[in-house]
Amino acid sequence: MGRQRTKPAPTPPTTTRGRRTRDGLILAGREILEQRGWSAFTPEAVAQTAGVSYGTFYTYFESRDDLLHHVVRSVAGEMLAASLVSPDGVDDPYARLVESNRLYLRAWDRASKVLRLVDQGAAADEALRQIVHEIRDFYVGRATKGLRRLQDAGLANPDLDPRLTALALGSMVEQVAHARSAMEEPYDEDTVVDHLSRLWASAIGLQGAPDEGWAARARATAGTASD
Incomplete structure (x- = not known):
């Protein structure tokens, strides 16, 4: 589950670089979920896949559940x-x-x-x-x-x-x-x-749909066949 975070609660990034880093973590989390499943979805794995430090993960997310909600x-x-x-x-x-x-x-x-x-x-x-x-x-x-x-x-x-x-x-x-x-x-x-x-x-x-009136057409065809 990862080590316990001791930093203050994360806040939404206000800079372009910060938003890019957070989006990269979200993308990395999605990649791990899709390719490796929930068991591999850890803060360590996400940070490594995103190419950032482990501590950077907690700059933007409370926990892996928090990241999951963002993903x-x-x-x-x-x-x-x-x-x-x-x-x-x-x-x-x-x-x-x-x-x-x-x-x-x-x-x-x-x-x-x-x-x-x-x-x-x-x-x-x-x-x-x-x-x-x-x-x-x-x-x-x-x-x-x-x-x-x-x-x-x-x-x-x-x-x-x-x-x-x-x-x-x-x-x-x-x-x-x-x-x-x-x-x-x-x-x-x-x-x-x-x-x-x-x-x-x-x-x-x-x-106007393709099957409109199919029953009437079927009855008409059946009637013609019986004549």
């Missing part, structure tokens, strides 16, 4: 930024849904090793649990607003509760992302994005 927030911030669909992109609702799912899956893949450790530790760590809630609240909130806009435009089922629907469908996407990453499900990105997007669109009754 997780850094990863979460990257993930949220990477999964945002550009407002200047396509206007078609289904195309935007496809792009959103694709960006989310890619962001999850990059962050998956750290996020899995967070899920394991969140039950016993209130700070980690709060970060997990913040990540999910961001995605659920964004999806809720998007669904409300589609409902207001008459493009999605108005009888669905927007937040509950966003929570349910977002959980579906998250679990599939987890299964691809942790359980090595043999599906390529295009297949997964296509199916998740079609499932999401069908669930909300999105007008």
